[in-house]
Amino acid sequence: VLDRTLYGPDVIRGGQQQNSVPDSATLTVLTRIIPELPPKELIARLEQLVADVNATDETMQLALHVSAYDDAVVTPKDSQLIQLIQRLVPDYLPEPLAAPAIAVSLGTDASQFIKANPNLELAVIGPGNATAHKADEYVERQAYLDMVGLYEAIAKQYLQ
Structure with a gap:
């Protein structure tokens, strides 16, 4: 993927x-x-x-220490959760293609949720811009509030 x-x-x-x-x-x-x-x-x-x-080389003394690891987390693009998010996004986020279903390699708490429930559908979605992981990282207030509205709509419909 x-x-x-x-x-x-x-x-x-x-x-x-x-x-x-x-x-x-x-x-x-x-x-x-x-x-x-x-x-x-x-x-x-x-x-x-x-x-x-x-x-x-007999002088080499390399050692590998693994402090923690988790399996990759995958939710199929055609899952109920992903389909719902993509259907609701245009109502809450003004950007075109605001929630493409793509594979990304990043660290989240998703692997911990999957450990607790291997059948859980997960999606990583949130407000943001090009400042992620920079010293001046920020998110616009309205983008944050729009995302809160989207989360609420997703939760109400997904959990009904």
Whole structure:
């Protein structure tokens, strides 16, 4: 669905000064899981990669530490929830194509809800603009209020 797993080398630490080799270094990576590469398979591949690299040089002491992982969350485009959202969006959001049913690789609480109820239909939808994840991130007040109205309409119709 998403073509490939995405990762970001988010935090790199190592060394005390520029004229000496660090005694250790760490790389912290957040990986966005896709349905085609489940986390257990990705972890197995990474463990093999670490073992292969360590085997090439006896001074290598790489280690993999996985702090947490979740499976990808997928709701079919033709699900009742997605169809309802797409039907209601034009009444609440002025933008054209305001709620396309697309696959995205991002972090949400959706995986926790799926753990509690594997049959749950989920959609990630909210107000926003091009400022997401930036220092000056914001959302217009009216966009927020419009989204609240959409949430209410979705809940009333979906849960009736």
